[in-house]
Each structure stands twice: as C-alpha cells, then as structure tokens.
Amino acid sequence: AAAGGGINGAGATSTTRIDGTSRVDLADDVMLTAGTSATAAPGPILVQAWTELTGDDTATLTTGGLLQGAGVSSRYIAIVDNAVTLGSNDALTSFGVINIGTYTLANARANAYVSTYGLAGVGVADADVTVHSGNDVVIGTGSSLLGLYDVNVTAGRDGSGLRTNTLNGAANALGYVRGLVAVPDADASTDLQNRARVEDGTGASIASAQNVTLGAYDGLLSAHADGTGHGYQLYFIPVTAGTSSPGSSSSSTLVMNGTATAGIYNTQRVEIGCGSNASQQCGPNDTPTIRFVSGAPVSAGYDPAFNAVAYINAHYDASVAGTLIAGVNGAPVKAVHLTQLYAAGGNVFVNAGSVQGSGTLTANGGPSITVINRSNAYLVLDGGAYIPESTGGQIVGNSGSLTRHANPDAAPIVTIDNAYTGQLDAS
Structure with a gap:
C-alpha cells in the first residue's frame, strides 16, 4: 500500500487465521487385523493424525507528505489439534508393526514493512506469529494392541519416528522513518506452543513381540522475532526503536494405567x-x-x-x-x-x-x-x-x-x- 499528501494517516493490516482439527476416532469394540505372516506378509497398522502448515503473510506500507503517520500490521495465527482415540475394548492385531501417532509440521512467517517520510513522521510496524499445536493419543479402557514387530504409541511424532512435531515461526517488523521529527516503532513477536499427551486407559494392553514405545514428545520449536524501527531525525541523525519477543513452550505427558509388554513371545x-x-x-x-x-x-x-x-x-x-x-x-x-x-x-x-x-x-x-x-x-x-x-x-x-x-x-x-x-x- 502507498499514500501521500500534506497531512496524512494510513494503515495496512493483513491477518491470516487457521483453526484446524485432524482426528481419527475408533468406536467401541472395533477389531482390526492385518497381515498373515511376520516375514512373508507382516501387514502393518498405521493410525495417524497430523497437520502441515506453510504460511508467509506480508504487509507493506509506504507514505510521504508534510505530516505523516503510517502503521502496518501482519499476523499469522494457527490453532490446530491432532488426535487419535481408540474406544473401549478395541482390538488391533498385526503380524507387523503398529504405529499410532499425532504431530504438526508448521513453517510460518509474518512480515510487516513500513516506510514514511515528511516534515514529521511516525511509522509503526507490527508482526506476530502464533502457532499452537495440540497432540493427543487415547487408548480406551480394555483395549488391546498386539504386534509381531514394534508397537509405537506416540503424541508429538509419528509412530515410526520419521516425523517429529516441528514448529518454525518467524516474525519480522521493519520500519524506516525520515523527517525533521522521526518517530519509529517496530514490534515483532512469536508464540509457539506444543502440547503432547498419551493416555492409556485402565485395563488396556499394549504388547509387542519386539519393542514398545510409549511417548509424548515436546518436539522441535524454533521461534524468531526481529522488530527494528529506523528513524532519521533531521533526515540524517539515526534513531532506532523496537521490540523483539520470540517465545515458545511445550509440555509432554504420559498417563499409563494399563500394561505394556515388549518381547511378549520371547x-x-x-x-x-x-x-x-x-x-x-x-x-x-x-x-x-x-x-x-x-x-x-x-x-x-x-x-x-x-x-x-x-x-x-x-x-x-x-x-x-x-x-x-x-x-x-x-x-x-x-x-x-x-x-x-x-x-x-x-x-x-x-x-x-x-x-x-x-x-x-x-x-x-x-x-x-x-x-x-x-x-x-x-x-x-x-x-x-x-x-x-x-x-x-x-x-x-x-x-x-x-x-x-x-x-x-x-x-x-x-x-x-x-x-x-x-x-x-x-x-
């Protein structure tokens, strides 16, 4: 966006918001059987829910005039939940591997650029990235999982471990103000949160002829924020102002009230x-x-x-x-x-x-x-x-x-x- 005039105020705002849910729900008393032989036809069972996000939101504003005020804002917000839920008394049996997992892969950017000039100028740039990911796996009471290969029950990564919950967020706010009076301001913030929880109900049985993995994973969180406003008083004296607030947090919880046995056929x-x-x-x-x-x-x-x-x-x-x-x-x-x-x-x-x-x-x-x-x-x-x-x-x-x-x-x-x-x- 662009604007100009003697006395002028202008603003530009761009907001992207995503609310998503990825779920796999099995009802009560469900039976799944895969494979006929541990070597010739192992027959894996894969039950996974995941979200993939890629976003790049950019807002740009340029103004000029006698008295100028310019503000630009870019926001990227994603709130997603992934869940796999097995009902009560379900039975999953495989001659191969059983993989149950949830995860999110996110790469988000928000960019706010403002440039203004005049006798007196105020330029404000604000960029924010928010990505919250919830990952849940619930094994219902009395349910059973039996695999002749590995059995993996994980939240915050896929069952095989090839994909781990990864949140990358970058917020960039950049402003340039030139004038006899130049007031720059730039704020950038990133908020990345991951919550992972695995719950194995009372009486539930997880058994493998090889290995068992029970895991809730914090994942990989990379938060970047750069808020920098450049002002030039009297058109040439540099002034810098801005705040950068990168933030991330995660929690991982395993609630185990059943049994897990590895090497059940040793x-x-x-x-x-x-x-x-x-x-x-x-x-x-x-x-x-x-x-x-x-x-x-x-x-x-x-x-x-x-x-x-x-x-x-x-x-x-x-x-x-x-x-x-x-x-x-x-x-x-x-x-x-x-x-x-x-x-x-x-x-x-x-x-x-x-x-x-x-x-x-x-x-x-x-x-x-x-x-x-x-x-x-x-x-x-x-x-x-x-x-x-x-x-x-x-x-x-x-x-x-x-x-x-x-x-x-x-x-x-x-x-x-x-x-x-x-x-x-x-x-």
Whole structure:
C-alpha cells in the first residue's frame, strides 16, 4: 500500500487465521487385523493424525507528505489439534508393526514493512506469529494392541519416528522513518506452543513381540522475532526503536494405567510326543500329539505318508538336493509339519516430561525357540525358525512411578531336539 499528501494517516493490516482439527476416532469394540505372516506378509497398522502448515503473510506500507503517520500490521495465527482415540475394548492385531501417532509440521512467517517520510513522521510496524499445536493419543479402557514387530504409541511424532512435531515461526517488523521529527516503532513477536499427551486407559494392553514405545514428545520449536524501527531525525541523525519477543513452550505427558509388554513371545516351545502332555516317548506305530507350550501362534499338521524326496526336490536347489536326499528315507514316512517358528526379545521405550499413572511396564529378553520331538515322525519346519537380531529386556527412559519388570539381554537360542530313542518303525 502507498499514500501521500500534506497531512496524512494510513494503515495496512493483513491477518491470516487457521483453526484446524485432524482426528481419527475408533468406536467401541472395533477389531482390526492385518497381515498373515511376520516375514512373508507382516501387514502393518498405521493410525495417524497430523497437520502441515506453510504460511508467509506480508504487509507493506509506504507514505510521504508534510505530516505523516503510517502503521502496518501482519499476523499469522494457527490453532490446530491432532488426535487419535481408540474406544473401549478395541482390538488391533498385526503380524507387523503398529504405529499410532499425532504431530504438526508448521513453517510460518509474518512480515510487516513500513516506510514514511515528511516534515514529521511516525511509522509503526507490527508482526506476530502464533502457532499452537495440540497432540493427543487415547487408548480406551480394555483395549488391546498386539504386534509381531514394534508397537509405537506416540503424541508429538509419528509412530515410526520419521516425523517429529516441528514448529518454525518467524516474525519480522521493519520500519524506516525520515523527517525533521522521526518517530519509529517496530514490534515483532512469536508464540509457539506444543502440547503432547498419551493416555492409556485402565485395563488396556499394549504388547509387542519386539519393542514398545510409549511417548509424548515436546518436539522441535524454533521461534524468531526481529522488530527494528529506523528513524532519521533531521533526515540524517539515526534513531532506532523496537521490540523483539520470540517465545515458545511445550509440555509432554504420559498417563499409563494399563500394561505394556515388549518381547511378549520371547520363548517358544513345542513338544511332540505321546501321553497327555506329549511328554512320553512314542511307540513306532503311535500317532504323536503336538503340544504348544508357549510362544507365538504356530500351526501344525500330521502326514502319515510323507514323501521326503519329493519335498526336497520341490523346495531346494538341485545343487544341494542330492546331499539332502542321501540322508532321508526314500519310502513314505510319518511327518509333523510346523509353520514358521518365531521368538524375539524386546525393549520398552518411555518418553515424556511427566509420567503418571499406575500401569505396568515389562521387557522380556533372551529369546529362545525349542522343539522336542519324542516320536519317530520326521520334523518338517515349513516356515523355518526366525529370531530377529535385536536386543531385549531393557526399559529405557524415565518411567516415573510405574511398575517395572525387566530382565537383561541374553543370547538367542534355537534348540531342535529329536529326542526319540525307540525303533524307527515296527518291523
């Protein structure tokens, strides 16, 4: 804007205001299931709410005349809230990762420029940036989250940790006044606020076969303000006036009244044998019992006429098939098939400025897979045995008054024990 005249007063104002809400709400008794295999088809569950802001507001005013008064104002205001809420008794189950998170990415600028000249001049520039971000995650009472990979419940960042709440605000107020009497004034202020809160309800369960992260994050806040008014009395004597008020604040709170367990499947044990608990040696003609003692879900099947040679030819490269075939019976045999065996330790990571509640944190380490075969049936691991290369048994971060259970890291162990000592067949 521009103005001129003998006696003149002029003003220019630019204001941008944004009020926004990003929400994901699950009703009560919702069930979500993703994936079919921890390795072949993990199927992640991602539940995230976020806001991205980019703004550049500029107001400029130039005036000239005998007696001049000029004022310019630029304001950028954004009030946003991001929330993910799970109702009561919801159940989220994934063969992969579960990521629940909320965050804001904001980059805002407000610029106010004023220039005036005359016999007597007053120039005022005012620039203000306000960005307030609220981030909430609520896990309802009685709800459960179960993942075979990591389970991350975070406010102030996305679940994976790739994006953290980031607020950048810059206010620039600049004025130039020339005259016999020159009165400059420039004010710049920035107000950045982030609030992050995670609440885990009573009876809620968060469980992972690997790691659990519970975190409310302050985020990255960068506030800049520059208010400078330049006056030139008698047209050449410099006078400077102005105020610069950059401000930022954040709060992060974790309220934990449920349970969180990492490495929930740290021990897998399968026993094949006879008797009520598969604990006895089978006879050569007995059909074995398969007992799943502990660990991740696994399926089993019994084949009374398994063709080992055909199986090897179908599943292995010709360069090694011959060696394997030399060690098996060419006639049909009994066999027990097991799908993928899986065990993993895990850590619990806690992050918040304030940790409250009466919940329990458990981190299990020392993953192990044990299969004991007390029958003369061949043991076929169709999916192999998988233990991730990761640590376990640690609770990391300030957990306040929450109950803690942990065991230290231990080396992973896979034990396949063909413990049968009887006849291979009844002949």
